[in-house]
Amino acid sequence: MTGLVYLTVLLALIGCMLLLDRRFTLFFWRDARAAAIVTVVGVAFLLAWDFAGIALGIFLRGAGEIATGIQLAPEMPLEEPFFLVFLVLVTMVAYTGAARILSRWRPRAHAPRETQGPA
Numbered sequence: 001m002t003g004l005v006y007l008t009v010l011l012a013l014i015g016c017m018l019l020l021d022r023r024f025t026l027f028f029w030r031d032a033r034a035a036a037i038v039t040v041v042g043v044a045f046l047l048a049w050d051f052a053g054i055a056l057g058i059f060l061r062g063a064g065e066i067a068t069g070i071q072l073a074p075e076m077p078l079e080e081p082f083f084l085v086f087l088v089l090v091t092m093v094a095y096t097g098a099a100r101i102l103s104r105w106r107p108r109a110h111a112p113r114e115t116q117g118p119a
Helices: 002-024 032-055 079-105
Strands: 071-073
Touching: 002 079, 032 079
Parallel strands: none
Antiparallel strands: none
């Protein structure tokens, strides 16, 4: 059972990010097609980065009791793609959320200026 803890937590975190996204309409619930493209491209880039690091001997799979121990490739655990999906989701939800907050703080270009009468 302990071998599935990390994968289960990753899946729960992905679910939480999607719920947060839905609540505030930030990423997938704003434009599902664009979000899917960004997610696939982001995960593909990060997987390529991982494979480059593995090939250079920089990235090594650590032994852990909470991981499944299943490898997709040498030094590439089953949990890694799920972690990368979570990483892309959390990045995009944080980015789109921050962009929304910052857009509300900027002064409006069309807001009427206060006029002062004669002193």
